[in-house]
Amino acid sequence: MDLDFDIRADFPVLDDETLVYLDTAATSLTPHRVLHKMNDYYRKYSANVHRGVYRLSHEATELYNDARRTVARLINAEEDEVVFTRGASNALNMVARMLAPYIQEGDEIITSELEHHSHFLPWQRIAKERGAKLIFVPLDQNGRIQLQAFKNVLSPRTRVVALTHVSNVMGYLTPIEKITELAHAHGAYVSVDAAQSVPHMEVDVKRIDCDFLAFSAHKMLGPTGFGILYGKRKHLDAFEPVEFGGDMVGIAEKDTLTYQKPPLKFETGTPPIAEAIGFAEAIDYLEEKGLETIREHEKRLAEYAHKALSGLEDVVIYNKDADAGIITFNLKGVHPHDVVTVLDDDNIALRAGHHCAQLVMQWLSVAATLRASFYLYNTRDDIDRLIESLKRARDFFKDAGL
Numbered sequence: 001m002d003l004d005f006d007i008r009a010d011f012p013v014l015d016d017e018t019l020v021y022l023d024t025a026a027t028s029l030t031p032h033r034v035l036h037k038m039n040d041y042y043r044k045y046s047a048n049v050h051r052g053v054y055r056l057s058h059e060a061t062e063l064y065n066d067a068r069r070t071v072a073r074l075i076n077a078e079e080d081e082v083v084f085t086r087g088a089s090n091a092l093n094m095v096a097r098m099l100a101p102y103i104q105e106g107d108e109i110i111t112s113e114l115e116h117h118s119h120f121l122p123w124q125r126i127a128k129e130r131g132a133k134l135i136f137v138p139l140d141q142n143g144r145i146q147l148q149a150f151k152n153v154l155s156p157r158t159r160v161v162a163l164t165h166v167s168n169v170m171g172y173l174t175p176i177e178k179i180t181e182l183a184h185a186h187g188a189y190v191s192v193d194a195a196q197s198v199p200h201m202e203v204d205v206k207r208i209d210c211d212f213l214a215f216s217a218h219k220m221l222g223p224t225g226f227g228i229l230y231g232k233r234k235h236l237d238a239f240e241p242v243e244f245g246g247d248m249v250g251i252a253e254k255d256t257l258t259y260q261k262p263p264l265k266f267e268t269g270t271p272p273i274a275e276a277i278g279f280a281e282a283i284d285y286l287e288e289k290g291l292e293t294i295r296e297h298e299k300r301l302a303e304y305a306h307k308a309l310s311g312l313e314d315v316v317i318y319n320k321d322a323d324a325g326i327i328t329f330n331l332k333g334v335h336p337h338d339v340v341t342v343l344d345d346d347n348i349a350l351r352a353g354h355h356c357a358q359l360v361m362q363w364l365s366v367a368a369t370l371r372a373s374f375y376l377y378n379t380r381d382d383i384d385r386l387i388e389s390l391k392r393a394r395d396f397f398k399d400a401g402l
């Protein structure tokens with residue numbers, strides 16, 4: 001089934017018909033439905049959750065709890081395994097902090113050069129604090145994590161495996177189920193950064209069997225500043241919270257406290273209520289369109305874009321066989337920031353920079369790249385416009401002798 005072209009009408013930012021938005025891997029656009037739902041919270045039942053004994057608070061609490069059920073359904077988790085956070089970065093930092101006390105000197109933490117800073121820097125920090133070693137899975141010649149390479153670095157000292165599910169630069173899918181199985185056989189915990197997978201494909205935490213998994217709402221039509229930490233219930237029961245304050249506590253006395261049951265144990269203070277409710281609406285919308293249909297649509301667009309870009313002189317593509325709708329490339333001899341300045345002039349939004357993934361930039365031996373990323377609202381016309389604008393940028397800088 002194809003996606004309906006009229007989908008664009010669902011997104012107010014695309015009321016500007018000349019806009020080409022190709023930066024979903026950074027942040028997606030938000031449909032009217034999600035905006036209305038969040039607006040309704042502030043206009044109709046704007047009260048705190050889990051506190052008030054009055055109608056408005058009950059209404060807000062009910063919708064807030066429904067949101068958790070919707071997220072749990074999306075990733076096939078249990079409701080009490082879904083922790084609301086301020087985003088993927090916040091969730092991934094929480095995992096590192098939760099596991100830190102269990103890491104001993106000389107233990108090994110396996111990660112990769114594909115990681116976003118938010119899944120690499122917390123572990124770099126914990127490794128330093130605990131005297132552990134960071135081990136990088138060597139990437140194959142295309143920049144992929146292969147199972148054999150992972151097996152080669154796995155050891156009896158491996159305590160944690162922290163890997164991305166889909167790279168935000170290369171768009172490669174990590175063989176995470178097999179990796180998790182092997183890691184567990186060695187007694188290691190597995191933390192998965194799913195910020196680029198959950199928005200674009202069906203992700204089932206029971207099938208992956210990982211210990212923790214994180215993603216953000218704003219990359220899948222939801223609000224900014226909101227994300228999810230999935231944790232296996234036995235871990236959420238066993239591990240200490242990393243933040244303290246209102247809502248997470250059961251009984252507080254001068255020198256002791258008891259915790260609420262998970263997930264509340266890990267949620268401190270007044271939560272992002274409108275955001276949770278808005279995110280559930282975004283998930284409903286995506287499920288109505290069909291995540292597999294969306295993935296097929298992105299795949300077709302990526303193939304079309306690869307073909308068009310490959311035919312363009314002076315374009316270097318770094319991820320020719322990506323599994324996701326992400327194309328990372330450069331125009332030879334022109335800095336990506338200069339390229340996007342020309343593109344912006346044509347009302348095309350494209351990402352340039354290191355994409356918060358400097359290790360993979362170092363692996364590619366470049367300082368920065370261009371990145372086009374697609375979602376359900378993109379069309380072939382967007383790609384045609386991108387190609388025309390890239391030609392203009394290339395010719396402009398060539399003529400200027402730069």
Ligand SMILES: Cc1ncc(COP(=O)(O)O)c(C=O)c1O
Nearest residue numbers: 087088089116118168195196216
């Ligand atoms: C792979 C990956 N992980 C983590 C993040 C961090 O997400 P957030 O900025 O929403 O915390 C991003 C965002 O770009 C990402 O692409």
